[in-house]
Amino acid sequence: MATEVTVPTLGESITEATLGEWLKQPGDAVAADEPIASLETDKVSVEVPAPVAGVMGEHAVKPGDTVAVGAMIATIEAGDGAAPAKKEAPAGETKGNADNSDEARTGEGKGPAEQIREREQDAPAGDTPAALSPSVRRAILEHGVDPATIKGTGKDGRITKDDVVAAAAKPAPSTSAPVEAAPVAASAPSGRKEERVRMTRLRQTIAKRLKEAQNTAAILTTFNDCDMTAVVEARAKYKDLFEKKHGVRLGFMGFFVKAACMALKDVPSVNASIEGEEIVYHDYADISVAVSAPGGLVVPVIRDADQMSVAEVEKTIGDFGKRAKDGTLKMEEMKGGTFTISNGGVFGSLMSTPIINPPQSGVLGLHRIEDRAVVVDGQIVIRPMMYLALSYDHRLVDGREAVTFLVALKNAIEDPTRILIDL
Template sequence: MATEIRVPTLGESVSEATIAQWFKKPGDAVAQDEPLVELETDKVTVEVPAPAAGTLESIVVKEGDTVEVGALLGQIAEGAGAAPAAPAKQDNEPQAKSAGKADLVDVVTPSAGESVTEAEVGEWSVKVGDTVKADDTLVELETDKAAQEVPAPVAGTIVKIAAETGTTVEPGVLLCQIDPSGEGVAAAPAAAAAPAPSAPAASAGSSMPPAPSAQKMMAENNLSADQVAGSGKRGQVLKEDVINAIASGATAAAAPAPAAVARGPVNAQDEVREERVRMTKLRQTIARRLKDAQNTAAMLTTYNEVDMGPVMELRKQYKDLFEKKHGVKLGFMGFFTKAVTHALKEIPAVNAEIDGTDIIYKNFCHVGVAVGTDKGLVVPVVRDADQMSIAEIEKEIGNLGRKARDGKLGMADMSGGTFTISNGGVYGSLMSSPILNAPQSGILGMHKIQERPMAVNGQVVIRPMMYLALSYDHRIVDGKEAVTFLVRVKESLEDPQRLVLDL
């Protein structure tokens, strides 16, 4: 009996892939879950594991062919294969498998989600010799998107830590070993183990040739391999990398890599009081994305101010009743998010994005809410905020905020946003110019509420005022549209009844 090998689901909006390379040929013995073939999409490379142990009977598609999700790749004949490996667990669970000794359990790097191919080992919560219970946190892994805690799959004693803090690891790499009997002899600490090599950042040092679709696009644009930084496995250049390189202004002439900024003379006494700390993956990604946004978009900021008195009075009048009925406190973010969704419907360009020479208008509002954590800034997304009530928005923002602070945000929580709100006012900021969250075309900056003297009906009165800042991509949003958008937000907040009446 033969087992079919088919193209797996490759993620939202990905319907096809290119055969990058086969790891086996017909007649080879394969073990269950052993990688058979690597597929390449415009976003990520994916290894397809063997669904069963046996012998690779046939290969239906060759390297370079494009296949759709669900297409037949080949067949495995049962028998004559290697002993099957332990079944794979869910993507977000650490895999535990037999490790030579039947009584030892391997804890390996779990998959962190679509497009995440590596992680950095953070602080260990345990050391060799420690006793742990099932589901105790062992170590925290940091990716360029979020932090993820790895729990103990079984109770027992830590007998080996194989990956030091700061090591870059790929999914499936051994992190530590647990003796479930609790009697294991402590193995050598992480220092004795060779750290897993990190994937090369650029194609110049990659062991992988560019993906077929990337190679074709590079040839069409006269780009050389050393001009495109690869983000795939082992530094492989993907189609998305070439698109990003073209968008950032790469030309046929290779530009030299930027040199590190030279430090000036450092006094010896000062140097011993310095502390050098490696940037986390998340912080590196934040830095790169913010700089890319500045380099790519024609970014401009327009300002206005809003009298927060009406919203504050409404909160004061109904906050107790609101919390009693909905089980959540009535904050400012619900009003701002609702005001933003009303304005986005009137000015759709602010809710759109540029894709090459096309403009993509979004007929929905997925509003990102920037949240500061001790790991850095993350932007979880309130999906379909335009269809929510203020109470529903407040509940969702509260839930996402808790997940962000606990390091529990997943990829699905932070992808797909169409517009972003950043509240620097909680830290005391009076005025700032927020940077776009690419590929979005607009971001609203909220600030501190401060009482100021204002002229109202010919009289000077003290009012609780807030400065608003809208940064926008001038390539797609005109000044008139940006100013009108900000005025509509101001009008909704100064007259909250407009939100109720959908005006």
């Protein structure tokens, strides 16, 4: 008797998703609650667990297909699963296959995604090392390594994300003797290649929302710079004690989140939003923090950041960053938010004009810290400086308010004591 596998509930207002990939193939043995497929929603990837133990039946949909909540996507048959017998190659194909055996073994000419698919198709059913979790798949695609060359150190020989990172860090093996390249004919093609990859649902949603923001809001950006000397010195002085006590590294984001919360109290319109013909003012600060993930940028929310300490903010951001890379962020963690902070400085950005995250009316862009010559008390000195950028919805926030917000933020960063005494 077959048991149907249906699309689980994905969250409030989410009615459909895209099938990302099958983690189990027909004939594979599956355990109850074992992930058998991954779904891509507008915000995160969700694994579909097996409702019962048995043998994977036929797939009802293909990767890339859109499926509705509650729709059947596969079946699970009763049984333990058995390894399918390998097909013998026809006699006429033996020689041709032998000519390409080296390429088949090494995966030469194939991308990581194709190597992953071939690894699973060629592996016998129930071969646990071939069952790659979504986070491992993303790591393989990100680092561009061949999964066939990785020795798994996880349970039952499973490949872990650390195994992929370690394999990527190893230098490529060199051949014992150089091989002379065959001469290229004059009429041979240039060898340039193109690869077409379907946009993930997350990337499609990002593109759609960014364009909607430009079409709807009157976005304007104003700039300022701040002297990071005081924060850099405080971090250098207390980072070891901070990490020992709180179990998390002391970064710069904790200071900026707290400084932004103070500035939002001074300029409440930057923390407000437009709904129809009404302006909604918030007496709390839910700070959205832009975090880089393998599938694109995600923006989890620090709830009631204005009530948190710097340590609590740093712990929350660290947890978000780790789970964003693993693809385990929950959808409810990315809903809401009254103001956004995006730190392009970690990638080396000097200056940018960030786009607001509707219905929010403001986003703060942070950039890299670099030593610059500035004038202090009539003297030219070298100070670690950072450019700040505030993009805001000019329908709601006036230029005077935007500048006032940045000045308040700048004052708090240049004199962190203000954060402690709420000044």
